[in-house]
Structures are given as C-alpha cells and as structure tokens.
Amino acid sequence: xxxxxxxxxxxxxxxxxxxxxxxxxxxxxxxxxxxxxxxxxxxxxxxxxxxxx
Amino acid sequence: xxxxxxxxxxxxxxxxxxxxxxxxxxxxxxxxxxxxxxxxxxxxxxxxxxxxxxxxxxxxxxxxxxxxxxxxxxxxxxxxxxxxxxxxxxxxxxxxxxxxxxxxxxxxxxxxxxxxxxxxxxxxxxxxxxxxxxxxxxxxxxxxxxxxxxxxxxxxxxxxxxxxxxxxxxxxxxxxxxxxxxxxxxxxxxxxxxxxxxxxxxxxxxxxxxxxxxxxxxxxxxxxxxxxxxxxxxxxxxxxxxxxxxxxxxxxxxxxxxxxxxxxxxxxxxxxxxxxxxxxxxxxxxxxxxxxxxxxxxxxxxxxxxxxxxxxxxxxxxxxxxxxxxxxxxx
Numbered sequence: 001x002x003x004x005x006x007x008x009x010x011x012x013x014x015x016x017x018x019x020x021x022x023x024x025x026x027x028x029x030x031x032x033x034x035x036x037x038x039x040x041x042x043x044x045x046x047x048x049x050x051x052x053x
Numbered sequence: 054x055x056x057x058x059x060x061x062x063x064x065x066x067x068x069x070x071x072x073x074x075x076x077x078x079x080x081x082x083x084x085x086x087x088x089x090x091x092x093x094x095x096x097x098x099x100x101x102x103x104x105x106x107x108x109x110x111x112x113x114x115x116x117x118x119x120x121x122x123x124x125x126x127x128x129x130x131x132x133x134x135x136x137x138x139x140x141x142x143x144x145x146x147x148x149x150x151x152x153x154x155x156x157x158x159x160x161x162x163x164x165x166x167x168x169x170x171x172x173x174x175x176x177x178x179x180x181x182x183x184x185x186x187x188x189x190x191x192x193x194x195x196x197x198x199x200x201x202x203x204x205x206x207x208x209x210x211x212x213x214x215x216x217x218x219x220x221x222x223x224x225x226x227x228x229x230x231x232x233x234x235x236x237x238x239x240x241x242x243x244x245x246x247x248x249x250x251x252x253x254x255x256x257x258x259x260x261x262x263x264x265x266x267x268x269x270x271x272x273x274x275x276x277x278x279x280x281x282x283x284x285x286x287x288x289x290x291x292x293x294x295x296x297x298x299x300x301x302x303x304x305x306x307x308x309x310x311x312x313x314x315x316x317x318x319x320x321x322x323x324x325x326x327x328x329x330x331x332x333x334x335x336x337x338x339x340x341x342x343x344x345x346x347x348x349x350x351x352x353x354x355x356x357x358x359x360x361x362x363x364x365x366x367x368x369x370x371x372x373x374x375x376x377x378x379x380x381x382x383x384x
Contacts, residue, residue: 008260011258012260016266016267019267023270023274026278027277030281030282034282034285035285036288
C-alpha cells in the first residue's frame with residue numbers, strides 16, 4: 001500500500017484525536033463550571049421508574 | 054410664535070449632526086454595497102445590465118477603434134476559464150466612457166464572470182490590460198440563500214428531511230414553536246462550528262472524507278454544550294425547551310446543512326444565511342403543520358386516518374403547495 005495513504009490515515013487519527021480531546025476537555029470543564037446541584041433522591045427515583053423513551 | 058418645530062439650538066445642532074453622520078454612513082454603505090472597486094484603476098465599474106449585456110464604465114474616454122474590435126474583449130465564467138462567451142457586439146456610448154458588450158447567449162448571472170479588456174486605448178495611449186470580476190450584488194446572493202433555504206427549498210417540504218422530529222413535535226402550536234426556536238439556535242451554532250472546522254482543519258489536512266463523522270460529533274457537542282450551559286445560566290428557558298433540546302440531535306437537517314456548506318464551499322456569511330434559513334424554514338414548517346393539526350383534532354376523520362396518517366397526508370399537501378415556489382429566483 002502507498003505509504004502516503006497510511007500517513008494520511010495516521011495524520012487523520014492524530015488530528016481527530018486532538019479535536020476530540022480538545023472538545024472533550026471543553027465540555028468537561030463546562031460541566032464542572034456550570035454544574036447544577038440536583039437532589040440525589042430525584043435521580044434515584046428516576047432510575048427506578050420505567051424509561052418511556 | 055412657538056410651535057412644535059421650535060426647539061433649543063443645541064438640540065437642533067445635535068440632530069443636524071446625527072443627520073449628517075447618517076447621510077455619510079448611508080453613502081458609505083451604498084459604496085460598499087455597489088462594490089465600486091474594480092481591479093483596474095481606469096475602470097470604474099463593471100456590471101450585468103441584463104442577461105445578455107455587460108456595461109463597463111471607464112474613468113475617461115476610450116478610443117472608438119479599440120472599442121469596436123471585439124477581439125479585444127473576452128468574457129467567461131470564473132469556474133470555466135477556457136470556455137469563452139460569444140460576444141455579438143460592442144457598443145460605446147456617445148461620451149466614449151461607457152462600453153456595452155452584448156453576448157450571443159444568455160449568461161447565468163448567479164455565477165461570477167471574468168471580463169478581460171486587452172490593452173485599453175485612451176487617446177492613443179495604452180493603459181494596460183484589465184481583468185475584471187463581475188458579481189451579482191452580494192447582499193442579493195445572501196438574501197437569496199436565506200429565502201431559498203427557508204421557503205423555496207424548504208428542508209421539510211421539498212427535501213423531506215427531519216420528518217421524525219417534524220411529526221413528533223407538531224401536535225401543539227406551543228411545542229412546535231419551542232422546538233423551532235431551539236432548533237434554529239442550535240443549527241446556527243453547529244453550522245458555524247462545522248464551517249470553521251471544515252475550512253481550517255479538515256481541508257488543510259485533507260481529511261474531508263471524514264466530514265460526516267466530524268459533523269455528527271460537532272452537532273452532539275453543540276447540543277450538549279447548550280444543554281449544560283443553559284441548565285445553569287437560564288433554567289427557565291431550559292425548562293421551556295425541555296426534551297426538544299436533546300431531540301435536535303435526531304434531526305437530519307442539522308447534519309444536511311454542514312454537508313451542504315462543505316460541498317458548495319460557502320464562505321462564512323453564506324453559511325450563516327443557509328443555517329439561519331434552514332432553522333427558520335423548519336420553524337415555519339412546524340408552525341404551519343401544528344396549526345393544521347390543532348384543527349384536525351376536532352375534524353371528522355375516518356378512524357383509520359386519525360393521528361399520524363392524516364398528518365402525513367397534510368404534509369404531502371403542504372409539500373405540493375410549496376412546489377409553487379420551486380424555480381423561483383429572487384435576484
């Protein structure tokens with residue numbers, strides 16, 4: 001196989017990985033910064049209920 | 054005698070100043086809009102007169118003999134530099150400052166054209182070759198993209214995209230409008246983000262074959278981001294959006310728009326207009342549909358048709374009526 005294709009594929013993996021890590025960190029930080037406290041009982045009850053959708 | 058027009062001199066002065074500024078702004082805007090800049094200092098403007106004629110205005114008189122020689126001019130679409138249009142005639146105005154080129158075949162004015170004027174002669178002096186670019190007025194293009202995506206090529210009624218969410222949320226007018234507004238906001242964000250990523254990451258690294266994967270990721274990222282931030286910043290609005298915010302991910306219009314942008318190589322403003330048009334078009338479709346479905350609740354419908362079947366028939370009728378817009382061109 002042409003090595004340039006392999007380079008292209010590896011480069012693609014690297015670039016997309018970087019994008020993924022970047023946006024993932026961004027979302028994680030946003031979730032941390034904009035965290036909303038939810039009563040744990042609400043979540044517990046919701047987990048027990050049958051999920052409609 | 055005092056009347057309503059009398060006012061103290063300071064206010065009058067201020068108003069006069071505002072008017073003057075307004076006038077200057079207006080003419081600046083007009084200047085930018087009409088695009089007076091051409092690539093050659095001697096050529097003031099080059100515009101489409103109608104589908105067959107191009108008018109070129111010069112800063113000074115040009116020579117008759119030069120203007121009569123058709124071989125001095127060439128016209129072609131920018132996309133096809135080797136296909137030249139047939140020039141039937143070239144006519145110079147009486148003051149020799151305005152040249153009209155008449156073509157044998159009609160031009161497609163949606164596409165930009167290149168006009169070459171070889172060795173412009175003015176009073177026997179050669180002023181060099183001018184290479185001009187002819188474009189439709191730019192705001193017209195933007196507006197036609199907006200209206201095109203919104204009405205003429207409505208994503209729901211003429212491309213049949215996003216039907217799941219369309220039928221799911223068009224039962225009540227209030228939910229329909231809520232969904233439409235949420236969708237418009239998210240699609241504008243997601244499309245802008247995908248445009249940037251496509252132009253500045255995917256294209257330079259020759260990764261455009263991965264565009265679908267990247268765009269899907271970006272859409273979910275936008276939705277998740279809006280969800281997270283809105284939950285904290287504006288809980289009221291978040292409650293109003295409810296489940297629709299997450300439903301936006303399941304809408305295929307939101308992936309169709311970035312793909313269209315990438316395929317047509319739109320620039321930033323054109324992309325913004327397409328995204329806005331798609332969102333508003335979806336809002337219009339949802340509103341129309343929900344208005345009909347609210348009335349259908351009270352209509353006498355055969356039992357087999359109640360609910361979704363009649364909704365599909367109504368959507369088909371809407372699509373038929375939207376076909377009336379097809380082929381319309383605005384500018």
